[in-house]
Amino acid sequence: MKIGCPKEIKPQEFRVGMTPDAAREAIAAGHEVLVETQAGHGAGFEDDDYRAAGAQIVGTAEEVFAKAGMIVKVKEPQAIERKRLREGQILFTYLHLAPDPEQTADLLASGATCIAYETVTDDRGGLPLLAPMSEVAGRLAPQVGAWTLQKANGGRGVLLGGVPGVAPAKVLVIGGGVVGTHAAKIAAGMGADVTVIDRSIPRLRYLDDVFGHQFKNAYATAGTTIKLAREADMIIGAVLIPGAAAPKLISRAQLSELKHGAALVDVAIDQGGCFETSRATTHQDPIYEVDGIMHYCVANMPGAVARTSTQALGNATLPFLLALAGKGWKQACADDRHLLNGLNVHAGKLTYEAVGTALGLPSIPAAEALTI
Incomplete structure (x- = not known):
């Protein structure tokens, strides 16, 4: 799979969705990694660090979104980024949809499959990516x-x-x-x-x-x-x-x-x-x-200490990222109910009940989305 990592564009957001180490792991597993130029600069990771890991540096976010089957980010996609999402594409990032009807509407309209870090769970009832x-x-x-x-x-x-x-x-x-x-x-x-x-x-x-x-x-x-x-x-x-x-x-x-x-x-x-x-x-x-x-x-308080935050987040997300890229999102979510809990949007359907309740929108069970 082609994994894309664009530069964060939310104001004063210096974190990046993938570290060079994460890129190296994904490439070793047989995937391609596309990183927008200067995406890691705010966290102290330069383009040459990603090149040394085997990633391809591309000049624009548009190219990352156009070529990648999965987009890995930190913050929720901004309005211009949401317009670049397409049907069948995987978005793996923080979403925080409950207070954000505009983002929710755009993600539903995109047809993309959107998995939120903040609702992935673990066996102890925790939220390991949050x-x-x-x-x-x-x-x-x-x-x-x-x-x-x-x-x-x-x-x-x-x-x-x-x-x-x-x-x-x-x-x-x-x-x-x-x-x-x-x-x-x-x-x-x-x-x-x-x-x-x-x-x-x-x-x-x-x-x-x-x-x-x-x-x-x-x-x-x-x-x-x-x-x-x-x-x-x-x-x-x-x-x-x-x-x-x-x-x-x-x-x-x-x-x-x-x-x-x-x-x-x-x-x-x-x-x-x-x-x-x-x-x-x-x-x-x-x-x-x-x-x-x-x-x-x-x-985005953790953005103030971008290097520490990026490394901590990368350590937590890497196993899930590799599962999504290696198996495809449906098989990865079918194999891991905790990852399935991270599914918030798929093919124009809201798949997280609490978000639907907060926004007054209908939702379907995440497991049902596996059949769509």
């Missing part, structure tokens, strides 16, 4: 939140770890999954007073067993959430419902109850955000203020 970026975003969240809290940026002017004689900042992490756990670890490591809330008792038990007194945890009722939010200098939104739109856990009306200049870091923004006042921002213009509360809602 996890590495969740780890990166979680570890970045306290870092960018600490920057947002600086007075020059509109924040409260609070140092996360405090100093002797001055209390540290209070950090509330909403959601105790991969993002929340990594955010809490880093925030606590920076000296903050951290509380994680979640609705899963087993998850809270795990956090308590593993991390002990490094940070506190509590059950996430609506009352507990707003009580702790009122006390917090920073609130990190780390809630995920796989494939679906994130729930809105702090309303605009409740912003008046928060500390003036508090920082909201919404890591769930790819799925629509978990604060009512969240809207996607970019690394170039990352923060904004609503009712005296600072919001950091960059939709």
Whole structure:
């Protein structure tokens, strides 16, 4: 199969869909790899690195899309990229369709087969292709939140770890999954007073067993959430419902109850955000203020550390990429129910129920798509 890797064109996105090592593995397995020139530059991978791996460098994205049977990316295809997709082509990337009706409509119209990293599952109930970026975003969240809290940026002017004689900042992490756990670890490591809330008792038990007194945890009722939010200098939104739109856990009306200049870091923004006042921002213009509360809602946070993120993502996606290229998407998905869970769109049909529910669109079971 010809595998194509175009350069990412979303603003301030420096990651790339395939590393040179991944290209080498795919070529060793008998496939051709086409990489758009300079696609890896932002992550520190140059054209010569891909050539040394055996990949072919092509001059334009149009050529990549025209020649490749499978397109491998990082971020959801932008409008111009969606127009280049064709019937029968495989798209393997993050999609986050639930809050994005325009992208969904375009992918359905393309006739392409679209497999979303964020809904591929594993035997432990995890999301193995989302996890590495969740780890990166979680570890970045306290870092960018600490920057947002600086007075020059509109924040409260609070140092996360405090100093002797001055209390540290209070950090509330909403959601105790991969993002929340990594955010809490880093925030606590920076000296903050951290509380994680979640609705899963087993998850809270795990956090308590593993991390002990490094940070506190509590059950996430609506009352507990707003009580702790009122006390917090920073609130990190780390809630995920796989494939679906994130729930809105702090309303605009409740912003008046928060500390003036508090920082909201919404890591769930790819799925629509978990604060009512969240809207996607970019690394170039990352923060904004609503009712005296600072919001950091960059939709591709891991892109800020593109080399680390690209390597982590490439490690996770490579086995699935090789299966799709080697077997074809139908056989690969028939052999692996977890990969099948990644199927979101095929031949003009929506194949992920949570997306259909979020957008008010009909969907079919992914297994049914195998017969189309």
